[in-house]
Amino acid sequence: MTNDHSNPLMQVSPATPGWLKPLRTAAAARYGQLGLPKLRTEAWKFTNLKVLETLAVKPASSGEAHPDLPAALAELDACRILIVDGKVVDHGTLPDGVEAAGLDADAPDWVRETVGTIASIENHPFTALNTAQFDGGIALRVARGKSVETPIHLVHLSTAGATDEAEISHPRVLVIVEDGAILDLVESHQGTGAYIRNTVTEVSVGADAKLGHYKLQADSREAFHVAMTAVTTKGKSSYDNFALSTGSRLARNEVRGHLGGQHIDYHVNGAYMATGDQHLDTSTFIDHAEPNCTSHELYKGVLLENGHGVFQGKILVRPDAQKTDGYQMNRALLLSPTAEINSKPELEIYADDVKCSHGATVGELEDDQLFYLLARGVPRDRARAILVAAYVDEAIDTIDREPVREAFRAVASEWMTHHVAAVG
Amino acid sequence: MALIEIKNLHAEVGGKPILKGIDLSIESGEVHAIMGPNGSGKSTLSYVLAGREGYEVTEGSVTFDGADLLEMDADERAVAGIFLAFQYPVELPGVTGMTFLKEAVNARRKAAGEGEIDAMQFLKMVRAKAKALGVTDEMLKRAVNVGFSGGEKKRNEILQMSVLEPKLCVLDETDSGLDIDALKVVSEGVNALRSQGRSMLVITHYQRLLEHIRPDRIHVLAQGKIQKTGGPELAHELEASGYADFAEAAA
Ligand SMILES: Nc1ncnc2c1ncn2[C@@H]1O[C@H](COP(=O)(O)OP(=O)(O)OP(=O)(O)O)[C@@H](O)[C@H]1O
């Protein structure tokens, strides 16, 4: 297949409706200028993408076989929207108050007006690439004042077979929660074989609205997962984001939030668990533009074998954002001498009356805790799994929506049993 | 037959010899006490029996219930019936008391080839035992020992002991940190566990505990060795004279 080395990962452009043309053209041009991030790019200095420059890729072609959802997620009562290689295949009856639309020639005005306005193509090559190349995608809107009880679950799947070329897809999602509306959104990412999934999710949370946004990244261990979640929030809204990352060979989970009103409660939390040669990067940016907002950020990492974790978190408090209350913490547990973590927590504060703290810790399992469990008869592998699960639980406990919280806890615990117990 | 027989036990920690030839055997159903000055090796002995890493046995043997204890891993020893009530119970953030107990019980059941314990039945049983020891439901829901007072931690140790029903209870200064009333409650809990098939090794600095839990034998451990063994009256003698004699004797 075509492998344009001046524009790595670029494929033949998909059909483009007229309304999208200017944005696509600009995005393609921008990607051409930016190219793939290099280590010398500050925002990517811990995540080496050299392998992508020469990787043979082809557009994703939908196969049949895909992995089942983890049992705990499958049991969650939700409206599921199946997105295979970026294309919406199927969705059940949407809950009352929610409408869905494609990003195509039939897209309604609310879609055309918003796509590309939240996730910027300027400084982010993968967002530019997604914008230039997405094929399909979905937009969801919750009507003003509607409280949606049933969560919506976006089931992202990729189905690359055994092949020398990695299949690339660019899922594109837009979620608008209008003023006073309430929604819980779950997304899961899974697949088989070698693929690159470059997702962009644009989220708009209206005034007094509430969105829970919970992501499981359990992609294939041969996959590259790149995700940009760009969020904009209005006054008195709350946004609760959690990402559980266990999959892929290399993953970058990026969440950028703009707090554009007062009294916003903004949460970005997560847990990343890497083993083998996995590289899991979490990068966040929180933009406090207005006074009286709270942001809370806690990530917990568990790194086994040669697992490599990266955390880059930046909180910007603009001059107007007085009385900002910001907390940011990344904690990583290193369970092998060759595991590695790079943490870069960062505060940039231009207001003088704020309460912000940040930090990062690195630890190992405590011998005395392990012995306490052993001394009660719990076998070593189980004891380790219990302690690591307890470590991660602190992050999982932040998930606001209870059934989702318990489902994610079960998925994490399953991972412990398979991976932590096994390395003894 | 002795439940546990310790012969000429030598052990070192961080390359430093601490136990220098302990001989001690406890018959089934007997309660023995160990007293001795700070740093004499009492906790070291308890850790060696429980199988803690870093406590290296350099000489001697320990036979427990007919088996070579020193060949077993810490978890195997616990399942075989050894229970150590820690001098400093460990905090386990994120692990609730109830989960902890269930894991411990299920580990034993699994080793015995049984299925997991019925959750409701277990809850009932634990609650009843907890109540008798003054451990509240709220404490069981909290993370193990996290934010517990010194006395609460000690009660919690005895609760675990009464749920797990070990063959040999090693109590390392369970009385320290307990107020007078708690000492009574905990002692009653311990006494309730005294039985024909169960032995105890009670480490303490104070005769007061031994008034509640009457031992069959008292040993004085100093300088890494049992210096003297006697009946309950020995505690009173020590209360009066201290350990000065033994420091000289061993030097
Ligand atoms: N890791 C270690 N490295 C070196 N010495 C150690 C280590 N751990 C314990 N020790 C030493 O071993 C000796 C015995 O300690 P142990 O805790 O067994 O005393 P103890 O009799 O229980 O005292 P206490 O009455 O104060 O509880 C002490 O001198 C202590 O400093």
Ligand SMILES: [Mg+2]
């Ligand atoms: Mg001691």
